[in-house]
Amino acid sequence: GENVEQHPSTLSVQEGDSAVIKCTYSDSASNYFPWYKQELGKRPQLIIDIRSNVGEKKDQRIAVTLNKTAKHFSLHITETQPEDSAVYFCAALLLSNDYKLSFGAGTTVTVRA
Amino acid sequence: GAVVSQHPSWVICKSGTSVKIECRSLDFQATTMFWYRQFPKQSLMLMATSNEGSKATYEQGVEKDKFLINHASLTLSTLTVTSAHPEDSSFYICSARDLRGSSYNEQFFGPGTRLTVL
Numbered sequence: 001g002e003n004v005e006q007h008p009s010t011l012s013v014q015e016g017d018s019a020v021i022k023c024t025y026s027d028s029a030s031n032y033f034p035w036y037k038q039e040l041g042k043r044p045q046l047i048i049d050i051r052s053n054v055g056e057k058k059d060q061r062i063a064v065t066l067n068k069t070a071k072h073f074s075l076h077i078t079e080t081q082p083e084d085s086a087v088y089f090c091a092a093l094l095l096s097n098d099y100k101l102s103f104g105a106g107t108t109v110t111v112r113a
Numbered sequence: 114g115a116v117v118s119q120h121p122s123w124v125i126c127k128s129g130t131s132v133k134i135e136c137r138s139l140d141f142q143a144t145t146m147f148w149y150r151q152f153p154k155q156s157l158m159l160m161a162t163s164n165e166g167s168k169a170t171y172e173q174g175v176e177k178d179k180f181l182i183n184h185a186s187l188t189l190s191t192l193t194v195t196s197a198h199p200e201d202s203s204f205y206i207c208s209a210r211d212l213r214g215s216s217y218n219e220q221f222f223g224p225g226t227r228l229t230v231l
Contacts, residue, residue, distance in 0.1 A: 018217065032218040034219065034220075042224070042225070043222040043223060043224045043225050045222075046219065049219065082171060089156060089157070090142070098162055098170070099145065099210060099218070101147075101220060103156045103157050103158075104156065106155075
């Protein structure tokens with residue numbers, strides 16, 4: 001099955017700086033890569049996603065890049081704000097695997113004011 | 114659109130009792146729902162895939178007789194934790210796929226159910 005690795009496990013940044021989280025996946029057939037933000041005790045919220053036919057996608061301060069050859073994708077948050085503090089999960093979906101999402105281990109992001 | 118609800122949001126039960134958690138898609142039909150378990154400071158672990166009108170597919174290591182899943186309609190899936198024990202205490206989250214439009218890959222998550230077994 002799909003194996004998703006996520007780094008770093010924790011990330012502390014100064015407000016206004018950028019945060020970058022990286023993930024790698026094992027199955028080259030995976031074709032959908034969402035990123036979720038989860039606050040304590042809450043549901044994961046989709047913040048951005050990218051499909052395998054696209055190399056980069058941006059939504060305001062958030063961007064995701066995908067390198068299919070290297071099988072890795074990254075989340076970039078610019079101009080971080082205290083409300084960006086949360087746990088972020090990457091995931092990969094393999095269509096042939098009944099649309100199951102495989103999640104990374106998560107990154108706890110702390111934005112220092 | 115694409116709202117998923119869960120009930121209850123939290124439950125405390127005694128060891129040995131059974132607990133039922135409901136997952137509903139409120140504004141779309143979900144032929145497939147997923148059940149996850151999340152322990153503190155850990156990632157979401159898929160427990161099973163629930164398909165409307167058929168038996169659920171369980172992930173390796175998940176006891177199907179302990180975690181009973183029923184997907185009787187296109188908008189409702191239930192997870193019953195039978196003979197719950199303290200080690201079953203966790204955050205249980207469901208998700209559902211909306212096959213309409215361009216979001217067919219996206220999973221919409223419920224708000225989760227915090228289960229505490231005493």
